[in-house]
Structures are given as structure tokens and as C-alpha cells.
Amino acid sequence: MCKAKFEVVSDNDTFVLIVDLDQGKTITNDAHAVIEKLSSMTKHGLGNRKVYYRDTCGRFDELEHSDSRFTRILPCKESQQQFLRELTPPHL
Template sequence: MIAWLAANLEGGIGKRKVYYRDTDGRFDELKVNAGAFAGFAPCSEGQQTTLAGMLGQ
């Protein structure tokens, strides 16, 4: 996913953050370093609320 985004977003990923929703319904961040996957990071409760709100949930 990260490689695809880096290749297909104009200008690459740059400083953008990449989030996903896991099978438990929680949001996490896919960490990126120089356009490559660098690990996972859990989202805070505030981020959980904000991201869910952005999706109308």
C-alpha cells in the first residue's frame, strides 16, 4: 500500500499520514520513512474519535 501511494500520489507521500482501520474497528497509523513502510503506531482516543467522525460513524 505504501509503495503504491508513494508511486501514485503527485509528489509522493511526503509529510502525509496514512491511517487504516483494523479488524477490531480501531484506527492505526502506517508509519512511513522516505516513502517506505516503517511500522505501525496506534492512534490516540482523540484521533479515533476524529477519524470516525470524518467517516460519519
């Protein structure tokens, strides 16, 4: 059961971007359940799409997964940080 609260900001053919709402567990601390929930929320699962998230400190990282199972957290490069920041609505 996923205890992290998050909002999906972007969901396209190549990646999913979510934002941690800082309620309950963080995405970082509930990564396994977050990947499982995202996989079940989409019609055909996550497939090969990357999953990026903004943590409670405002930093973007990737939740790496394989067959919709969380494997590890990867830090995003500065260019990715800027790109993902631009996709995130100001109210989040």
C-alpha cells in the first residue's frame, strides 16, 4: 500500500513526472509502493518509461524500475533539473 501522497504532473510516452505533496511518507521513503501504484494507474503499466519525481526539498531524481519494480534512485543532472522544473506548475 502506497503511503506517499503525490501528484502526476506529466504522463507521456517517454516518462512520468510526479511531485511529492509532503503528506505521509515521502516518495523517497516509499519508492517501491510508488512505482507499484503508478504501474497500476496506467493502462499498460510503466513499460520502459522513466519515472522522475520532485522530492520535498525541491530536487528532481529518477525512480529507476524494471518490470514495474523499483530498483534504485538516480540523481538527475542539472540540465534535467531545469527541464523538469519548467514542466512543474508553479502552484506545486
